[in-house]
Structures are given as structure tokens and as C-alpha cells.
Amino acid sequence: MTLPRSPAEYYRQVGDKLSWFERLIDDSTSFDERQNITNLLLMEILKESSQKGDLTTHPTIPYIKGVVKEFDLTTARLDPGEPFDAVGYGITAITDGSLDGIIVRINNQGSDPITLAEVNPFPYPPGFTQLFLENTAQAGKYLKLYIGSPNAIASIELTSVTFAIDLVAQTLGNLSIDIAAQSIENIDININTAAIMMPVDIQCVYVMMPVDIQGQYVTLDINIKAQDVTINMDIEAQSVGIYLQPEWAALQGTDKNFESGWTNLAFGEYAYVTYSVPEGKTFYICGISGGLRPSAAGNAEKMLFGTLDVYDTGSGLFAPHIGILGGGSIVLSKPKVVAATKVVQFSLTSYAADTVVGNVTGWGYEL
């Protein structure tokens, strides 16, 4: 009997089942109405169940015990592959060689090739009973195929790994590599691109990093903090600039220069220029210079003694402190460091007998 698919079909089938007596007395109406109530109730139940998805059926995948099949890759297996019996729903490939060139076909030789280098593990819920293996020759290498349930993929323990990553991309926004290893023998990085920014942060006990850069324009910022550093540099270039920090600051525009000129300085009076280091900055003083000039032509032959001082409220020291005759300058062998919010003053004190004109300058850089 075919089940009715609609109410009209139901009524037709019920009508077909009426006896001649029921048709004669036309007493089937009440019976039909009672059946109709039951029918509507059943249809509502079916409708709700269907909407909830309760009626969806899933294929049943039995659990099977996984097996491992091992193959020697020394000899190539050619297209369409060597058949072997295998019942399962998923494949995990493990090799001490390379998965490149290893292809599996499912159930028949004409099926689509599964490239294990691209898909591993490979779940196949419909299941298979036979596989066809194709591989390139890899002398002395093995391939193990774990074959089992699709949700029982074998875990792969990596004891010896060779990574070969070849990225060909129009744009590669970010590539973060975090390697924590007891020892890494070799990392070859060969990048061929129009422009590259590659911050490298290496923190380990011993670093040996040969760097071979061949580029039309190279900016190499190296910040090394180590107890012992050996730098061997072999640079072949049309022009090479190696800057000390003050020179680099001038190039980058973080240098600072101060100047002040005072007239009518009497004995013991001083010309000065003052600067307060901003919040978040550090000022590195590199030098000071100053000069005394007579205020009148008649004093030109007189000795114009003076001193140059750098004072800062951080150290509280007048250092350097140098005596001059007419003028002088000193470039510090190491910068004098002034911390943020501290005030520095470059000053020139006159010890001339007569009033003089005094000019004082100071310079450094700020980071």
C-alpha cells in the first residue's frame, strides 16, 4: 500500500475503502471527520519534526580498528597507482621522506587523485575498500598510512622535520614565526621582493648569523646589547654610511642646538641658555662653546678670562667646567645624559676686567 502524501490523497484512499453500505447510508461523514482530526494531528507532528530537523537521517559510520600499512618508497609507483586492500574512512600519512609526489586514489583507479602533500590527514566518510598508491622514488624512505575511522585520525609526532616553505604572493601582510627549539641547525631565508621590512629579535646564549644582503638600497638598523660582541663586516658598496649616535641624530632631525648672546657682562656675570627636557625624552649633551668679546675697542688688548659650564638639575654638577681665554669649546667624549623634566643650563661666566659681550652655545640630541 502506498502511503498518502497529501490530505486529498488520504481522502481518496479512505473513500476507496468504504463499503457499499457506508456509501448508501452516507454515514461515513462522521467517521471521516474523526479520522480527519487524527490525520491533521499527525501531519502537524510531522511538520514540526521536519522543521526541527528531527527527521534528518545520517549515514551510519561504524567504528573500525585502525591499521598501519607501510610502504618502501625506494621504487616509484606509477600512474594510476599500485592497488592494495584497505577498509576505512580516513587516511593519515607519515613518512621520513617527502609527501611530494605521493598520490592516493579511492576505490578505483579512475577516481580523483588525492595529493597527500596537500591533504593530510584525509577523512573520507563514505568509506573505501581499496586504495591505489602512486609515488615518486625516494631511496631508503618509507611511507606509513594509518587507515581507520574518519574521526580517529592518527596524531603525528614530529621528531625530525624539514620545512621547505615557498611563498609566492602578491602581498603578504604578516608572517610571524616563533621557534622554540633546543637546536636549530640551519634556517635559510631567501626573500626576493621589491621591498621588505624584517624585524629580527633573537635572544639566545650564542648567536651566529651570517647575513648576505644584496640590494640597491639597504637600511640596516642593528641594536645589539650583549656582554661580548664581535662584528665582522664585509661591505662592498658604492657608498656606505656608518654613523655615531650624534651624527645619526643630526641626520634624523633629533639633534638640538642652543645659543644665547649677552652684552655688558661684568666681572663674575654670566651668559646662559636654559632648557627643560620634556616628559618622556632624554637629552644627551655633546658639547659647549663660548666666546668673550670686548665691549669697546680700547679693551681689545685685555685678557678676557672666562669659564664654560654645563649644569643640570639632575646630577647637580657643573660638568664639564673649563676655563677659557677669549673663547673655547669642548666636545664631550661621552654624552652627558639629562633625564626627562630636568633642567640643563649652558653658561659662560666672564672674569674679564671690563664689561664684555658673551655668547654661549650648547648642543646634543634628544631621544
Added chain:
Amino acid sequence: MTNGRDKLRTGDFNDMKQDPLPDGSMIVTLTSRKWEGSERFRVRDLYGKNEELLDIETGEPL
């Protein structure tokens, strides 16, 4: 604050000249290779407790 004094506070300059005036105030002139022109203002007791801005831009008295 003036734009010049902002630049002085933040260190946004390369060169600073301080010209003392007879009344004890000074004209501060700032220049930079990162921006055009110069910033000038007149101030009394620069960085002191009684710092007082007397003039902006021209260096002339208010």
C-alpha cells in the same frame, strides 16, 4: 599656551635662541628642519616658579 611654547614643552624643534632683554625677560626663538619658519615668544623667568608669557609670535611687548 602659544604654538611656540607648545613646541618648546614637547621638544619639537632643533634650534633654540634665547635673547635677553634689559627688563630681565627674554625672547625665545625656535626653528626646526621639520617645519617651516620660526616660532618666537617673549617670556619672563623661563622654567622658573614665576614664569610669565609676555608676548607671542612677534617678540614685541603685549
